[in-house]
Amino acid sequence: MTTDTSPAAPSPAPPPSAEAEPGKEPNLLQEILSGSWLVSVLAIVAALVLGGVLIAVSNAEVVEAAKNIFAAPGSFFSTLFSTVGDAYSALFRGAVFDWNARTTERAIRPLTESLVSGTPLILTGLGIALAFRSGLFNIGGQGQVILGATIAGYLGYALHLPPVVHMLIAAIGGIIGGAIWAGIAGVLKARTGANEVIVTIMLNSIAGYLLGYLLKQNWFTHTTSANPQSRTLDDSSHMFMLLPSPFRLHFGFIIAILATIFVWWLLERSTIGFEFKAVGANPHAARTAGISVSKVTILVMIVAGALAGLGGAAQVLGTEFKLTGGISGSIGFDAITVALLGRSKPLGTFLAGLLFGAFKAGGYLMQSQTGTPIDIVLVVQSVIVLLIAAPPLVRSIFRLPAPALKRKES
């Protein structure tokens, strides 16, 4: 078997069967050449096109112009492109660089906002990717983020400590919160065989109600207000800012980078990570080789939950500064798509987190400036992941030759 993937040699085999053949895992360089990165980029393009179609058909002006398409095709296309173009340029300006801004600071602020939105996505996505690699479907990112944010936030206003120490203790509290929450699913899976998909889904809802309950208890919120939200966190517990005032980029982003490196080291360089992957690849073989599958299951969930909990902690200590019922937003669910887009690899997850963070940051500007609902971002994100999960489909859309050998996606 060869790993030569030169596109000049079209394979007569149908793409699906070529996809499934087990093969040697290619290294990074070969992977880029083999076109899996190309597939990712093309999937993003296709998803944006599809999103553009949706924007167009829901726009009254475009529909109006389409009625006269034969009388005035020019006006139809100009309306079409201006509508979709406006929406996407607002998305870009909100996510990367705002060329309409008056000051330089405001022009580059969107990029930092994308990093801010991406930080919890990266951390939580890493947790989910790690579990995927070990063959566990951690759908419970949401619950783990909530628990992490809850404990980190509580420690942030309940304790009064010197600056950096306070932040670290609150963040560690968040890590422990997430680890415990995911650990429940891990222990149940290992001890009783309870399906982790169901348990983590249930734990998501339980965490949501738990936070809702706690936010109504005055002993917890440290306020007397009837609003279901907590006191503002002490300044000493905040993740310190990396840039001066108008920017909100905080230390959490550095943590996200460190966490990415840590997960890479764990999976690629450590013995325990090797056991994780072995169980993920074939639990029976791993058991035969003397690896304790139940121990690995519990450990994977704990580490995954710790990362997700850290994501929640970064959210509350870095951007929100107080606990509310919606503290977690949809981070936990977005992180699943982040991990999938990143192909459950640390660097991939990091980049996917940045991309989805950019979508999130840009979506707000798009919504406020062009009236295009931010929900379009969900459509684009999910289509990207769907397409990336089925590379042969992307290749057939763009008429790309199939690679001679490709590992099957998991």
Next chain:
Amino acid sequence: MTAQNTTAATTAAKTSAQSKVLTPIAWKFPITYTILALVSLIFFGLIGRDGETTFRIATSGDLFAIPDVVVSSTVAGLILSLILVVMAASSVYLAIKRITLAAWFPMVFGILFVVSFLAWAGGGSGGVIPLTTLLAGALALSVPLIFGAMCGLVGERSGIINIAIEGQLLAGAFLAAVVASVVKNPYAGLLAAPIAGALVAVILTFFAVKYWVNQIIIGVVLNVLVVGVTSFLYSTVLTEDPELWNARQKLPDLPIPLLSDIPVLGRVLFDQNILVYIMYVVVIALQIFVFRSKWGLRMRAVGEHPKAADTVGIKVNFTRVRNTLVAGAIAGLGGAFFTVGSGLAFGKEMSAGQGYIALAAMILGKWNPKGALLAALLFGFSKSLGNTLQSIGTPVANELLLMLPYIVTVLAVAGFVGRVRPPAASGVPYVK
């Protein structure tokens, strides 16, 4: 009686120690029953709350009126708790004798426990517990869950894991609302909803069967996709002209003569709209067809051992795709209950995680229509209970009550159901 049990227990323990052939005693259930009975005895009986609890059975227009049942909170709690203690003791005795409990046992135990809890919760506040409303609410909250669970069951029995039930419910709700609103007829929505559910299933099977993408992944992503598309269209098209696109249409109630006049249960079960009756038919039909028909046999064959099925000439992938599409249509119908079934306009993300609960109900019901039905009703009931208790004002926080069904599911998946066995080939693409 308890003393006899203890002596019986010691003798049984001695005999079991002597013979090693016997299976180990299943302690899980007896211990659970004992703990619940003691909770009831201590909290609802002995500590209790003073005051009276009124159970309102009658509703206006009943065939014959049944007066409200008024009980003293502590007395009712004590009596019911004692029955529970006796039942728990007998379950211990039967477990030692290695006799499996009949299916009615947990149900009766559960009902008595809930009544005991209600008597406690209603006391003190002088609360009136409207039984009919409580049960009707439970059924209404269960309908989408039941449809969803049936969808998941047909899919998994055929070998396709369907996490996208949530998306199918939402798509069904959306299309039902839009079509019913445009045509100005709720029944038109009922025809449109299965199409929406089946469309989601088309994408699911397209990726699962043709491209062998992991089915859990597609399901999760499809849910996001449906939320995105429906919310986007809601914010743009539907809100622009709600009179045209999103006007409320309600399926009329069709009371069945005589049956619907029976107090409580008749009211709850037979004074409903056509969607609920369709649900009865679907559940009964599936219970029969899954286990008693050629279609069901083939479905289970491709879900358990596709290679064997293929060898005898069953088209595995065709069967899977067809069944998943049918299942999608069923889930779509369930979605219609959110909009035309309840007379509501479509709202963003209105399925609110019910699809995931339906999935849990399916697993709790061991991939069995009857079991899934009971599990879905259990979820619906605990939610309805939470709503009722919130309205009469009880010492238990609403969030903790709402949390209860989820905790029950975790416990059930972990302990009660134990190592549940899904269809063997569920989620595994079939490759010739």
